[in-house]
Amino acid sequence: MDKKCPGQSSRRMIPDQVVSELECPECGYQVEFFPTDSSRACPECGTRVEKSRDQLRNDLACADWCPSAEECLGPDFSKVKKVLEGKQVETLQALLDSIPDTEKDVKDFFRKAHRDCEDEEFLIDTEKSVKPLKKANPELHEKVVKYYSEFTKESD
Numbered sequence: 001m002d003k004k005c006p007g008q009s010s011r012r013m014i015p016d017q018v019v020s021e022l023e024c025p026e027c028g029y030q031v032e033f034f035p036t037d038s039s040r041a042c043p044e045c046g047t048r049v050e051k052s053r054d055q056l057r058n059d060l061a062c063a064d065w066c067p068s069a070e071e072c073l074g075p076d077f078s079k080v081k082k083v084l085e086g087k088q089v090e091t092l093q094a095l096l097d098s099i100p101d102t103e104k105d106v107k108d109f110f111r112k113a114h115r116d117c118e119d120e121e122f123l124i125d126t127e128k129s130v131k132p133l134k135k136a137n138p139e140l141h142e143k144v145v146k147y148y149s150e151f152t153k154e155s156d
């Protein structure tokens, strides 16, 4: 990853410019994130470290205006772009497609959670939808978390 950002005339490279670090909650290791990473496994202990949506937006701020964002950030960018642009319909569909048809209750949950989500930047409001489910329906909660984290995790 030593590609020069095509949207920049300076010599700044992607890693210097936009790599962010988050501390692993388990071992304290500083885990490096590229702009399109929404989560990464800690290289030290393997714990999955999640980047917040705000952080993701922040890291991708250049992509809001940069015409070279797609070229610069690669194929993951189109996925993350939908988050930035609030175009969640396709993302919801992709999420639903990733869940087997036998898991109707899980699919129904995500459809409803998406409808209930007031911030159009987000696919679902996990605080409002997923958290309360833990008490109300632990079994469904477990499945929802499983499918959602599988869907959102990067393929590393």
Ligand SMILES: [Zn+2]
Residues within 6 Å of the ligand: 024, 025, 026, 027, 028, 029, 042, 043, 044, 045, 046, 047
């Ligand atoms: Zn760790």
